[in-house]
Amino acid sequence: MDATIASSAVIAVIALFILHYTIKLANKFWVRPKKVEKRLRELGFMGNPYRFFYGDAKEMEEMRLKVISEPMEHSDDISSRVLPYHHHLAQKYGKQFFIWIGTKPRLTIMDPVLVKDILSRPNEFQKPRKDHMAQALIGGLFTSEGNIWAEHKKIINPTFHMDKIKNMIPAIVKSSLELMEKWNMSLASKESVEVDIWPDIEALTYDIVCKNILAVGETSEETKKIYQLRAKFNQQASKVARLMFFPGWWNLPTKDLNTLKAVHKEVKALVTKVVTKRLEQMKKGAKNEGDMLSLMLEAHQDETNKFSLDDVIDECRSFHFAGTESTARSLIWVLYVLSKYPEWQARAREEVLQVFGDQNPNVEGLNQLKIVTMILYEVMRLYPPTSMIHRAISKDTKLGDMVLPAWVQMTIPITLMNHDPDIWGEDVKQFKPERFGEGVFNSKMQAVFMAFAGGPRKCIGQSLAMVLDTFVIATLLQRFSFEVSPSYLHAPKHAFLLTPQFGMKLVLRKLV
Structure with a gap:
């Protein structure tokens, strides 16, 4: 019973x-x-x-x-x-x-x-x-919220003050000239050469960010390995993106997802090496040059801040990825559009030569490149990286x-x-840089232009991205003309950022 x-x-x-x-x-x-x-x-x-x-x-x-x-x-x-x-x-x-x-x-x-x-x-x-995908792909300041986001932004923000960015311009031009020299070697005695500029531009922006924002140096084996892993990580992220619709997808035991997590773990380990190496140097008396990594490590060592070493690593990793890739995408599409519209390429080149002549682009000409700036804004309207x-x-x-x-x-x-005519007008599908003749922030465009998002959480690297794009384009226009290659296949693709699905093949011709 x-x-x-x-x-x-x-x-x-x-x-x-x-x-x-x-x-x-x-x-x-x-x-x-x-x-x-x-x-x-x-x-x-x-x-x-x-x-x-x-x-x-x-x-x-x-x-x-x-x-x-x-x-x-x-x-x-x-x-x-x-x-x-x-x-x-x-x-x-x-x-x-x-x-x-x-x-x-x-x-x-x-x-x-x-x-x-x-x-x-x-x-x-x-x-x-x-x-989980945003955390794995980007992380750091880009995904944090509330007080954590505010505290981290306060620590990182001085890196992106305009006076700091202006000091980076010679380094941006130097890195750009190194890329141009690579293209010159490809040209040799030929009149023109076809180049898939996508990998070259991504390598360029990565080099600039690592040297000037994170100040990890060009000889760092860790950063070279991180760069190599980025492509593998992005490929895996695209493969597992289709799983994101399933509840609990991050814990599914699939081969692609396991590979993604393994690559993420490897990248984090490499970034940790970069960070801890700099921390040891600072403890031994290395000078803080005001770069982002130094500022974060200084905040970490200040006991009044709640900025852990894991926070430093996460922020550093995010800029190795998002900070370089978003800028690279905007540059790739700017070069495509200038190749497609040779009359605007000619106008931009004429302006660059008027401002700089045969001298390397310099900070004194920053505010004189009105046509180049108009073009950058209009390309980011038609081809927004995000x-x-x-x-x-x-x-x-x-x-x-x-x-x-x-x-x-x-x-x-x-x-x-x-691309909405109700917002931009009936000419919305046309490439018209003159619509930004008054800039962005001093015109009616401010309310609708969102290449860098908006509000308090707008892109912290907005000013750097514009300056970097401006001086890479100016340096290139002085030395090359370019047009769309007959073999280029136009296929913009949303893959977390706007990607040229089959690469970006342009024909380059040396001017000087």
């Missing part, structure tokens, strides 16, 4: 346990998504009905694979290729729609007023939590005249907005 009662009690407990988790799973994978969907539709957002577990994942992946299966025509109208599913839903539902990323809805926000409001309130609209920005809220939050429900995320599709 007692055994029967005990057995019944065990069965009852197991049944309650199963019921509890059945209800919990039903809520997560069905009840809550449907409730949120109903509320979003009441707010005026449109989108596909929620589908169990996958959401829009299958359609998104099918459309992505379709657009990258072949190149596109030589057009600057790239939004339907770079963000194909977002473009498709915008055509289907209008500009206020949602996409299901697994069980979570992401609202697409394209109204510049609402976007500005979102970016100006970083404590309410934060980056999505538990974004195609979209994600934010999330943890509670019901007012935005405009709406109250958005907790548990939703937001996407700001920069590429779609930059």
Whole structure:
């Protein structure tokens, strides 16, 4: 009798346990998504009905694979290729729609007023939590939040003051000249040479950032190895990106994901060597030159700061990746566009020669390169290095005249907005640098230009990126003309940053 009662009690407990988790799973994978969907539709957002577990994942992946299966025509109208599913839903539902990323809805926000409001309130609209891919790819200041982000920014920010950046200009030009010499050797006695500039430009920006921002030097074996691992890491990240729609995807025991984690671990170990080596030098009396790594290590050694060695390593790793790659992407697309529009290439070269003559570009000419600056801004409008920005809220939050429900995320599709005639005018698809004739920050463009995001969390390296791009382009224009190679395949691709899928092949001709 007692055994029967005990057995019944065990069965009852197991049944309650199963019921509890059945209800919990039903809520997560069905009840809550449907409730949120109903509320979003009441707010005026449109989108596909929620589908169990996958959401829009299958359609998104099918459309992505379709657009990258072949190149596109030589057009600057790239939004339907770079963000194909977002473009498709915008055509289907209008500009206020949602996409299901697994069980979570992401609202697409394209109204510049609402976007500005979102970016100006970083404590309410934060980056999505538990974004393992962002942590692995970038980390550091780019993914931290709240007081941690504020404290880290305060420590790092002096590195990017304009007086510091101006002092980097000779080094930027020197590194650029070293690349030009490599191209000269390829030309030799030939009139022209085809070059895939993508790997060269990435190596150039990596060299500049390592020497001037992190000050780790050109002889560091660790930084050379980190550079080699970056390509492998990015390839693995692209392979596992399709898993990101599955809840708990970071813990799936797949070969590609395990390889990604292994490479990430190897990169972190190498960065740790770089950091600890500099720390030992500083403890022995090495001078702080004001570079980012020295500033961070100085803060780490100050007991009044809560800046751990792991923090230093994470920030250092993030700039080895994001700090170099985003700048490289913008330069690659600037060179492509100048190759495509030779009249603007000629105008930019004429300006560079008027300012510098046959002398190396220098800091005195920084504010005189108006045409070059206009071109840079217009290229970053048409080919923004970052195609979209994600934010999330943890509670019901007012935005405009709406109250958005907790548990939703937001996407700001920069590429779609930059190609929207309602924002930029009917000539939006045309390359027109003159639209930035008054600059960005002193014109109406300030409210809609988001190449560096916006609000308190705008890109900390914005000024450096503009100066670096300006002086690499100026140095190149003095010495080479360039055009799009007949073998180039135009295929802008969203792969965390805007990537030329089949490389960037240009034909170079030496001028001097």
